[in-house]
Amino acid sequence: MNAKNRRMARGLVTGAVLLGFAAATPAFAEGSWTSYITGWTPGKESRRWTDNNTDAASTSVSFSGCSSDGGTGFRQAGLKLWKDVFGPDDDQGTKSNTCNSVYWGDKASGKYYFELWSVTSGGQLSVNSVTTRY
Ligand SMILES: [Ca+2]
Structure with missing residues (x-):
């Protein structure tokens, strides 16, 4: 050559x-991070992450290996995404995670976290693998 x-x-x-x-x-x-959840009750908050909005990725939370302490077992977890801002945080909406992936769409730059809003059935949630992408 x-x-x-x-x-x-x-x-x-x-x-x-x-x-x-x-x-x-x-x-x-x-960006993304992976962790787990053990015995969370509603009101518990995830770690914060910073989305610089350098891409068009939809912010998502993926669960696998879900359990709860209610009689009919795990059905769903309501997850509310919050934008952490000065003053009252900005509600980005609640999604029902049935041990799959839920999506909030492409978010503006800022600091975010999710809050466990509800659990069915029972009052405590555990998840073996939690992956957040943003
Ligand atoms: Ca992004």
Whole structure:
């Protein structure tokens, strides 16, 4: 391969890597964190995270391995997303997580957290894996 073809080949590889990254970005989002929940009661708040809104990813909370202490077992957890602002925090809406993923859409930049709003059935929620993407 002469020098010109090598340069061209390198350009194609770089282009492919950049395209791959751009295509992967919405799926992975600009940020995420994974944790777990043990014996949460309504009113309990998650950690805070900062969304810089550098992508169009929908803010989501994914649960797997859910249990609650009520007689009919885990049915759903109401999760309210809050934007942490000066003064009363800004209610972004409540989603019913049935041990799956719930989405609030692409959020403006800011600091966010979710609050356990309700549990069915019972009064305490445990989740083996909690992943928040934003
Ligand atoms: Ca984002």
